[in-house]
Amino acid sequence: MSARACAVTASDPVAAPIVRFAGVSKSYNGQTVLRDLDLSMRQGEFLTLLGPSGCGKTTSLSLVAGLVKPDTGTIFLRGAAVNAVPPRRRGLGLVFQSYALFPHMTVFENVAYGLRVRAVPDTELRRRVGEVLDLVRLPAAADKYPSQLSGGMQQRVALARALVTRPDLLLLDEPLSNLDAALRKEMQAELRRIHTELHVSTLLVTHSQEEALVMSDRIAVMRQGRIECLDVPDTVYNRPPTRFVCTFLGDANLLDCTVAQVAAGEALLTSGPFRVTIDVGPDVRQAQRRTIAVRPESVVLRPANDTDGIRAVVRAVTFKGSHIDYRLMVQEQEIQALALPPVQGSAFGIGDTVRVHLPRERIILLAPEEAPHAI
Secondary structure (H helix, E strand, C coil), rough: CCCCCCCCCCCCCCCCEEEEEEEEEEEEEEEEEEEEEEEEEECCCCCEEEEECHHHHHHHHHHHHCCCCCCEEEEEECEEEEECHHHHHHCCEEECCCCCCCCCCCHHHHHHHHHHHCCCCCHHHHHHHHHHHCCCCCCCCCCCCHHHHHHHHHHHHHHHHHHHHCCCCEEEECCCCCCCCCHHHHHHHHHHHHHHHHHHHEEEEEEEHHHHHHHHHEEEEEEEEEEEEECCCHHHHHHCCHHHHHHHCCCCEEEEEEEEEECCCEEEEECEEEEEEECCCCCCCCCCCEEEEEEECEEEEEECCCCCCCEEEEEEEEEEECCEEEEEEEEEEEEEECCCCCCCCCCCCCCCEEEEEEEEHHCCCCCCCCCCCCC
């Protein structure tokens, strides 16, 4: 199965992938979770599996870790098939959602555990534990117990324990889901910093669009056991191929349009009072029904006396600190727009008439809707 990918940018297109799924399927109790999954992860990249609950992302990570085995297909690590290789021999570091720290051990002992299992000499063990605690910015916490640490600090200890063995691949299973909003943002930056410093191949599983966009080199958006889209964050957000990817990655205004005219690589699409001209490929034909999307932050609002745009009436105004969320009615179509707030109050109020402009370069043409895969 090929992912719906736009132009995929390579960190190193020549190097063999560190992880490869080849036709992998997995079912539980007769329910298919993954179906014929093909996916390659590059050496040194930060790849995120993103999707709603039940889409197969956690199962994919468990297959890489060796915690479960595929029903069909093959998992490759560093070019070698590992279906029969136990987890301890795969050279992986794993950070769980719950952190899974040993409560009776100090931070130092938790981090050193994997090295002791590998019989690393004491002098080297102490040096490596010290280095990795410096890396996660916890050098003064070595003698503390997990119960004495904040959630963010516990997460750093779990990360240090995974990194101290110098794994070829770091697996992160919803590692930030137990943190509050401020700590999540802090740890997003920390995880990205550590990845950049160590250049360790990192596979993240999350349902958080923000985490995926902030931290990833590439994002694989999963839906019902398949990859719907695989690309760099900017493209996945600003040029999503399908309605599902578009709406899962954030808010979007969707307009069901008719292709009124096609000529010289351009198409005129109409939807009620909206008439937009965009660049199109050969798959767009006159009289087709197609859907376009525009992110709320891309919608331009202008005063009612402006000559550009479609007339709209403000239905709701919500102040959200960094921006104002406007809900507008364009005849029977509701449009959402985000705008920077003025110094005081709101530029427009409920009941005001405004003009709505959809910038051509920010209009997203979505692929024709397909029925979801039955799994």
